[in-house]
């Protein structure tokens with residue numbers, strides 16, 4: 094499925110989803126990287142050692158969630174745009190999803206955006222909480238507040254402005 098559509102299977106997503114007790118406790122990175130390629134900037138960008146050292150450069154990344162702070166530097170550094178941070182602790186009904194963004198226009202803080210799932214379908218609206226570009230290389234990390242029930246589905250945003 095992934096090779097044909099670019100969309101991972103529910104089983105693949107389950108394999109990279111942190112245990113519920115971790116998700117309830119703090120923001121954590123979710124690494125949706127399923128293809129073995131020679132690549133490891135997620136590991137080298139991580140300041141806490143949460144993304145473990147690769148034995149072979151083609152390995153899939155492994156994460157120790159206990160060390161993850163949700164800083165999202167790995168989100169900004171992954172060339173495959175395959176890493177996200179989800180913070181289920183934000184409020185009773187809302188979560189934060191931090192996702193990589195390389196499009197124009199760049200949304201502003203407080204702006205309402207459309208939130209898309211892995212298939213590119215709009216599943217909800219969201220509100221931009223923060224835009225940052227830690228490495229000043231064109232890849233921004235957008236923190237968006239979304240309904241909690243969609244936090245594990247939303248993986249992209251679309252800026253919709255009536256004035257174009």
Ligand code: SF4
Nearest residue numbers: 139161162164165167
């Ligand atoms: S969010 Fe920060 S601490 Fe967590 S894995 Fe990514 S770089 Fe490391």
Ligand code: SF4
Nearest residue numbers: 126132134135171173
């Ligand atoms: S940087 Fe991204 S594409 Fe490369 S190994 Fe890490 S998660 Fe996979």
